Amino acid sequence: MIKEGVKAIKWFTDNGIPTNCTLCFSAGQAILAAKAGAKYISPFIGRIDDSGWDGMELIGQIANIYDIQGYSTQILAASIRSPNHIIRAAELGAHVVTSPLESILGLLKHPLTDIGLAKFLEDAKK
Numbered sequence: 001m002i003k004e005g006v007k008a009i010k011w012f013t014d015n016g017i018p019t020n021c022t023l024c025f026s027a028g029q030a031i032l033a034a035k036a037g038a039k040y041i042s043p044f045i046g047r048i049d050d051s052g053w054d055g056m057e058l059i060g061q062i063a064n065i066y067d068i069q070g071y072s073t074q075i076l077a078a079s080i081r082s083p084n085h086i087i088r089a090a091e092l093g094a095h096v097v098t099s100p101l102e103s104i105l106g107l108l109k110h111p112l113t114d115i116g117l118a119k120f121l122e123d124a125k126k
Contacts, residue, residue, distance in 0.1 A: 001029045006036045013037030020076060030062040034071035040096065045089065046079030055079075056088045063093025083107045 001023045012019045018039035024030055025048060033041045043062060045055025062075055077089035080099035083106030089097055 001025075001033065006032050009033060009036040009038050022078065024062075025058075027058065027061045027065055030073075030075075031065060031069075034066060034069070034073040038073050040074050040076040042076045042078040042098070044079040045077055045085060046081040048079075049081070056085075056092060059089050059094050060092040067093070083109075 001021055005021065009019045009021055013036065019037075020040040020042055021029075021033035021036075021038040022042045022044075024033065024041050024043045030041045030043065041062065043055065043058050045059060048055035048058060059075060059077055065071075066073060066075070074095040075089075075093060076096040076098065077085070077094040078098050080086060080089070080097050080103050083103050086097055086099060086103055086107060
């Protein structure tokens, strides 16, 4: 997400090459990427959170702007730090995430699932 990068996105788009604009930290940057024709915009939500701002607020803001403006650019939530980041990003309109496997596997975990599985296995032994 720099001036030359936005120019490159436009060139690639004009030549049929889909692009992902990375290092997005503001709605203004996301607008520029969409206007240039980026296939994806990658807000780095974990890094935003690390700086004391709310990365999820940015995801929602971008999704709202894209919806209002009719942009086809998809939101790729990057710098995911937890299963909750994945869930919140989806709730707020992100289309895709890049995530550590640990966060994805964390989506499988729930204490009631563990209790239910133990009960099913106990019943199966009977």
